[in-house]
Amino acid sequence: MSAFMNHNPNNSFEVAQPPSDSVSSLSFSPKSNLLVSTSWDNQVRCWDIQRIGTNIAAAPKSSFSHDHPVLCSTWKDDGMAVFSGGCDRQVKMWSLMSGGHTSTVAMHDAPIKEIAWIPEMALLVTGSWDKTMKYWDLRQPNPVHTQQLPERCYALTVKHPLMVVGTADRNLIIFNLQSPQTEFKRIISPLKYQTRCVAAFPDKQGFLVGSIEGRVGVQHLDEGQDSKNFTFKCHRENNALYSVNSINFHPVHHTFSTAGSDGSISFWDKDSKQRLKAMQRCNQPIPCSTFNNDGSIYAYSVCYDWHKGAENHNPSTSKTSIFLHLPQDADVKSKPRPGGRR
Known part of the structure; x- marks a missing residue:
């Protein structure tokens, strides 16, 4: 019981x-x-994180509200604004540097699950449960x-010109953003169960996909590299399977983290x-995580992730x-594998 009580x-x-x-x-x-x-809780919050050696201070900076739960966020590449979307079916842009002004910049017909800013195109991309993905120029209302x-849409990752969208029914749709209006390729996930998250390789040659049953797939785009594709088990304990909720590549070393509903x-x-x-x-699931821009800080949340429904929420x-x-x-x-190649 004491182990359960330790949330940190x-x-x-x-x-x-x-x-x-959550x-x-x-x-x-x-x-x-x-x-x-x-x-x-419908809120978007911001903290200013200060690191001095091995000490960290986090000062709450500001916050604002949506009308309904918020599901996703991303930053503009200049660090001047944050985009957030969710169950109110809209994306708000929060201009942190200009008095905290907010404006609605995107709309869908159902909750917005994923958003990404594409600096190379100066466009925002939004993925929704209305079975559409939209590209937005912030200077235009449509x-x-x-x-x-x-x-x-359940998952989205962008590393220009690569974009991968994971949807229900295990679809993985790959786009070359040099031709953003046409699918480059569509495949069925190498994992047997629902997609939870995707992450593009830093070298843009492929992507990782995580599923609800504690498994990750490593997928290359070039069919000549198919021999390098593999899947592996993680976030499992005894016979219990847990969702892989978040995959993040380290921005410098290009290794990656996984965080799961098993709390690991x-x-x-x-x-x-x-x-x-x-x-x-x-002692609780980890629904999301991220590295800062130089990989020196890894942020993660510990909370109920609702995968067992409201009846299991205490x-x-x-x-x-x-x-x-x-x-x-x-x-x-990275470190060399003991004994060389396997």
């Missing part, structure tokens, strides 16, 4: 004034250590293009096919927390 077994730094309900996304500014969270999807985080090297580090398991034991972890080089740097 890794002694990570805990952020003050966390959301009052966290749905975490996003660091590309230009600074400003951290934004979105939550099921989308510049609406892309029909085969099913509801692991760091991996796909090229040597090994786990570099497993953190201590937390407000007396389900505290919502956001933590900041300082990864050691050994945790996130």
